[in-house]
Amino acid sequence: MQRPLRHVLTALALIAVDLAVYIIIGLLLMDYDDSYDATKGTYWSMRSMTPHQQAVYIALHVWHGVNLMAMGYVILWVFRKVKSRGPEVPLLSRFQAIFRH
Numbered sequence: 001m002q003r004p005l006r007h008v009l010t011a012l013a014l015i016a017v018d019l020a021v022y023i024i025i026g027l028l029l030m031d032y033d034d035s036y037d038a039t040k041g042t043y044w045s046m047r048s049m050t051p052h053q054q055a056v057y058i059a060l061h062v063w064h065g066v067n068l069m070a071m072g073y074v075i076l077w078v079f080r081k082v083k084s085r086g087p088e089v090p091l092l093s094r095f096q097a098i099f100r101h
Contacts, residue, residue: 004099021063028056 032053041047046054 018067025056025060025063029053029060032057 032049035050036043036048038048044057046057049057
């Protein structure tokens, strides 16, 4: 398989896994909506959640953090690739050159 195609397929697979994790967490959080009891606390407060729901809620925020770090890494990678091409090359040509290799 050609190298650029492999990179594109890898990126698509990572995006699919990321979406699958969000879907699973969303389905698990539906349990909280179904069993919310206003007498236990305000909506989305930790007091109104069971330990399992709290773990899922925390996992959602951890996954947000993982995604933010991944986006930061990708932005840094693109920035370094563009910067390494040199100032004499127009910006559009730099981006095109990045994805040729």
